[in-house]
Amino acid sequence: IFCIFEVIASTVSAGGVRLVDGPNNCSGRVEVYYAGQWGTVCDDDWDLLDAKVVCRALGCGVALEAPDQAHFGQGRGEIWLKDVQCSGNEGSLLGCSSDGLGSHNCGHSEDAAAICEGQSVRLVDGPNRCSGRVEVYQDGSWGTVCDDNWALLDAQVVCRELSCGPATEAPHQAHFGEGSGSILLDDVACMGSEGSLLECSSGGIGNHDCGHDEDASVTCMMDGISRVRLVNGPNNCSGRVEVFDSGQWGTVCDDDWDQRDAQVMCRELGCGEALEAFGSARFGKGSGSISLDDLACSGSEVSLLQCPHSGLGNHDCGHHEDAGVTCAGEINVCGRTEQGFI
Structure with missing residues (x-):
């Protein structure tokens, strides 16, 4: 018997999240995927900041409520998380503080839930779902x-809201073609950390002095x-x-490489928690370019390329300093659970 594996976008990885038994995909009981199975989250300390992380991870816009006491019915099987305490900016629930996977004293009568606004932003007429003209959903349409004051910080919020990684460009002047209908936002001024474009400062819904030749666009890293x-x-x-940069794969220098950087890397790959961050070419020397040096992640970034660094291609390293990492990822392979696959 031969097993053939293909890594595709729909593969569920450790740390994946879903909302079930609600009226739609953006409302329901919170469930987390780990060790080959879905489990629930205990509602101890569960609040709107925790729900915000779930809603953003699912591309469901703003968190409206964080119900407790099995609001959408009791789950079954494992309870994976308890005492979750998110800041609201994490890319995954597993990036939030908690008692640890599987540690709890709860019953399913305490299953946590989330109610999200639903998808409130999209990118259209671009080459893929992560690049295009920015459109916002309001009052049924x-x-x-408008591109007045539109900048990379605004684009960053859009890309994160859509789970598309870091923003690379914030084009103006209807770069992906002119839209039609209403112009809903103008003078958007995001700080970059908001969970949704609608949370950013603006001139107010429907207030503008623009034409569609000024429609704002976004290009995100993840396509x-x-x-x-x-x-x-x-x-x-x-x-x-x-x-991957400029058409080729390059390594990362181990200067300042630590557990927080490794955490971002593991989460970006869907490989769960970081177990160890290695330096000194622990997994052998690479070849070709060295793409990153002096990484300084906080640990909550969605992508390694979002972290502060010395600039792509800027380094003072050799391949004997290539960074490595070991993550705790798991997936069910041919009927058995094995470590380290996505």
Whole structure:
């Protein structure tokens, strides 16, 4: 018997989240995927900041409520998380503080839930779902955003809201073509940390002095192709860190490489928690370019490329300093659970 595996976008990885038994995909009981199965979250300390992380991870816009006491019915099986305490900016519930996976004293009568506003932003007429003209949903219809003061911080919020990684460009002047209908936002001024474009300061819904020739656009890093990978390790969740830039894969220097950087890398790959951050080419020396140096992640970034660094291609390293990482990722492979696959 042969098993053939293909890594596709719909593969569920450790740390994946879903909302079930609600009226739609953006409302329901919170469930987290770990160790090959879905489990619930205990409602102890569950609040709107925790729900905000769930809603953003699902591309469901703003969190409206964080119900407790099995509001959408009791789950079954494992209870994976308890005492979740998110700041609201994490890319995954597993990035939030908690008692640890599987540690709890709860019953399913305490299952946590989330109610999200639903998808409130989209990118259209671009080459893929992560690049295009920005449109916002309000009062039953989609409208565009004026490019007055439109900048990369605004684009960053859109990309994160859509789970598209970091923003790379914030084009003006209807770069992806003119929209039609309403212009819903103008003078948007995001700080970059908001969970939704509608949380950013603006002139107010429907207030503008623009035409569709000023429609704002966004290009995000993630277009369905992973920009990071782990190689030369025992599995896909352990190995030398490599980043895709300018048509080729390059390594990461171990200067300042630490557990927080590794945490971002593991989460970006859907490989769960970071177990160890290695330096000194632990998984062998790479070849070609060294893409990143002096990484300084906070640990909550969605992508390694969002972290502060010395600039793509700027470094003072050799390949004997290539960084590596080992993550705790798991997936069910041919009927058995194995470490380190996505």
